[in-house]
Each structure stands twice: as structure tokens, then as C-alpha cells.
Amino acid sequence: MSADPLSVAVTGAGGRMGREVLSAAADREGVAVAFAVNRSPVDPVAGVAVEPADDLDDLLASEEPDVLVDFTGPASAVAYAEACADAGVPLVTGTTGFADAQLDSLRAASDAVPVLKASNFARGVAALRRAVREAAAALPGYDVELTETHHNGKRDAPSGTAKSILGDVEDVRGDLDERVHGREGDAPRSPGEVGVHARRAGDVTGEHEVLLAGNRETLELTHRAGDRGVFAEGALDAAAWLAGRDPGWYGFGEVLDADGDA
Numbered sequence: 001m002s003a004d005p006l007s008v009a010v011t012g013a014g015g016r017m018g019r020e021v022l023s024a025a026a027d028r029e030g031v032a033v034a035f036a037v038n039r040s041p042v043d044p045v046a047g048v049a050v051e052p053a054d055d056l057d058d059l060l061a062s063e064e065p066d067v068l069v070d071f072t073g074p075a076s077a078v079a080y081a082e083a084c085a086d087a088g089v090p091l092v093t094g095t096t097g098f099a100d101a102q103l104d105s106l107r108a109a110s111d112a113v114p115v116l117k118a119s120n121f122a123r124g125v126a127a128l129r130r131a132v133r134e135a136a137a138a139l140p141g142y143d144v145e146l147t148e149t150h151h152n153g154k155r156d157a158p159s160g161t162a163k164s165i166l167g168d169v170e171d172v173r174g175d176l177d178e179r180v181h182g183r184e185g186d187a188p189r190s191p192g193e194v195g196v197h198a199r200r201a202g203d204v205t206g207e208h209e210v211l212l213a214g215n216r217e218t219l220e221l222t223h224r225a226g227d228r229g230v231f232a233e234g235a236l237d238a239a240a241w242l243a244g245r246d247p248g249w250y251g252f253g254e255v256l257d258a259d260g261d262a
């Protein structure tokens with residue numbers, strides 16, 4: 001007898017990522033879409049009718065999905081996390097651009113339900129982050145500059161992934177404690193800086209490059225996402241891993257570690 005499919009609800013269904021998640025869910029065996037919502041009205045996506053986001057509380061109560069996958073904006077992600085906490089539904093969110101207070105609210109929801117937040121669901125980015133940590137540790141004193149490039153519709157800058165990578169670098173290199181966002185005018189580099197550059201152009205899916213430079217050598221580590229399917233697949237992997245877990249705060253690394261154990 002086959003197991004029940006994983007029942008997934010999707011918010012931000014009309015957005016770039018919401019559409020991609022619905023399309024990946026339609027193609028994935030063992031996954032069924034419980035419902036999809038969007039703030040503004042949109043036509044069905046991947047064969048799924050999209051309901052108004054205002055109906056989320058009722059839909060969570062009536063459909064009882066195993067997990068909700070959210071790619072929207074910070075304010076809505078927090079509101080949806082609170083709705084999930086009230087309804088007892090686990091939440092996977094890939095939304096980025098949270099202010100500190102919003103992150104606190106998101107974490108508060110994880111007292112009631114499992115919450116998995118990741119700034120990037122590409123497996124290659126997880127590998128990039130490990131490589132950057134190793135390189136930063138192996139090259140003390142080297143200058144570090146980070147450049148990210150995204151499509152012209154992206155709202156937050158720098159990207160959530162860039163902030164995660166900066167956190168990694170600062171963890172490993174305690175001497176780097178000043179993020180300098182672009183440079184202009186008389187702006188000589190100081191040793192404690194990490195330069196951060198956010199480019200927005202065309203339809204670039206997402207690129208992150210870390211440059212480590214000493215006086216006689218440079219090392220560049222770069223990840224390029226080929227399409228958004230890579231994020232959607234990772235988010236569904238995370239959803240399958242999170243459903244049924246205890247309340248708590250989880251990351252994508254735990255999903256990948258579990259793969260390694262399998």
C-alpha cells in the first residue's frame with residue numbers, strides 16, 4: 001500500500017517562486033497541493049486554483065496541510081507564520097529581507113510549530129558556504145569582497161544569501177567586522193572591511209561571488225543558479241523533511257545532513 005502524499009500549501013502562488021514551487025510540486029511523486037493563495041488575484045497556476053491570501057486561516061483549518069511553503073515578503077511571511085502557529089501547521093519559508101524584529105516574530109512561531117527558514121534552497125549554495133568558510137579560515141589577512149547579482153525585480157539588497165555568507169565569513173574571520181556597501185569618493189579600504197556589492201539587472205536568477213585576495217594571489221568562489229527550479233526542488237525537499245517534526249527552528253543544512261545519513 002502506498003503512503004499518503006505529502007500535502008503542501010503554497011503562499012505567494014502568483015510570484016516567481018510560488019509558481020515554480022507549484023510547478024515542481026505537480027511534477028513530484030508523493031506530493032499533493034492542498035491549496036495555494038496569493039495576495040492579488042491570479043489565474044490558476046500549474047492546474048491549481050489560487051485563493052485569496054485573506055482566506056489563509058480558514059484554509060489552514062479546513063485543509064490541514066502537512067506543511068506550508070512560503071515565498072512572499074517579510075511582513076506577509078511573519079503573518080503567515082503566526083497563522084501556521086495558530087493552526088499547528090509546519091512552515092518552510094524562503095522569504096528574505098527580514099528586519100530583526102520580524103525575525104524575532106518568525107522565531108516566536110517556532111515555539112508552537114516547526115519552522116524552517118533558508119535564504120537559499122540551492123544545494124550548490126550550501127556547498128559554496130562550506131567552501132567560503134574553509135577558504136576564509138585558510139587565508140587569514142586576505143581581503144574579502146562579496147558580489148551578488150539578481151534580476152531587476154528583486155526588492156531586498158543585499159540578498160538573503162549574501163547576508164548568510166557574510167555571517168559565515170565574520171564567524172571565521174573575527175578581524176572582519178565592517179560591511180561596506182559599495183564605495184564612492186575618497187574611500188580607501190581598511191583591513192576590517194568586507195565589501196558588499198549588489199547588482200540588479202535583467203532576468204539573472206541569482207549569482208553569488210566571493211573574492212579573497214592577498215597581495216600576490218586571488219581566489220574566487222562563485223555560484224550561479226541556472227533557473228528557479230533549483231530553489232523550488234530544495235524547498236520541497238525541506239518541506240518533506242520538516243513535516244511531522246517537533247516545534248523548533250530549523251535550517252536547510254539539517255535537511256542536507258539528513259540526506260548524507262540516508
Ligand SMILES: NC(=O)C1=CN([C@@H]2O[C@H](COP(=O)(O)OP(=O)(O)OC[C@H]3O[C@@H](n4cnc5c(N)ncnc54)[C@H](OP(=O)(O)O)[C@@H]3O)[C@@H](O)[C@H]2O)C=CC1
Pocket residue numbers: 011012013014015016017018038039040053071072073074075076093094095096097118119120121122156160231
Ligand atoms: N530561499 C530561496 O532559495 C529563495 C528565496 N527567494 C525569496 O523569496 C521571496 C519571493 O521572491 P519572488 O517569488 O521572486 O517574488 P515575487 O515578487 O515574484 O513574488 C512574491 C509573491 O508574494 C506575494 N506577496 C508579496 N508581499 C506580500 C504580502 N505582503 N502579502 C501577501 N502576499 C505578498 C506577491 O503577491 P502579489 O501578486 O500580490 O504581488 C507575490 O505573489 C523573496 O524574499 C526572495 O528573496 C527567492 C528565490 C529563492
Ligand SMILES: O=C(O)C1=N[C@H](C(=O)O)C[C@H](O)C1
Pocket residue numbers: 096119120150154155158159160161162205206207
Ligand atoms: O530574490 C531572488 O530571486 C532570490 N533571493 C534569494 C536571496 O535573497 O538570497 C535567493 C536567490 O539568490 C534568489
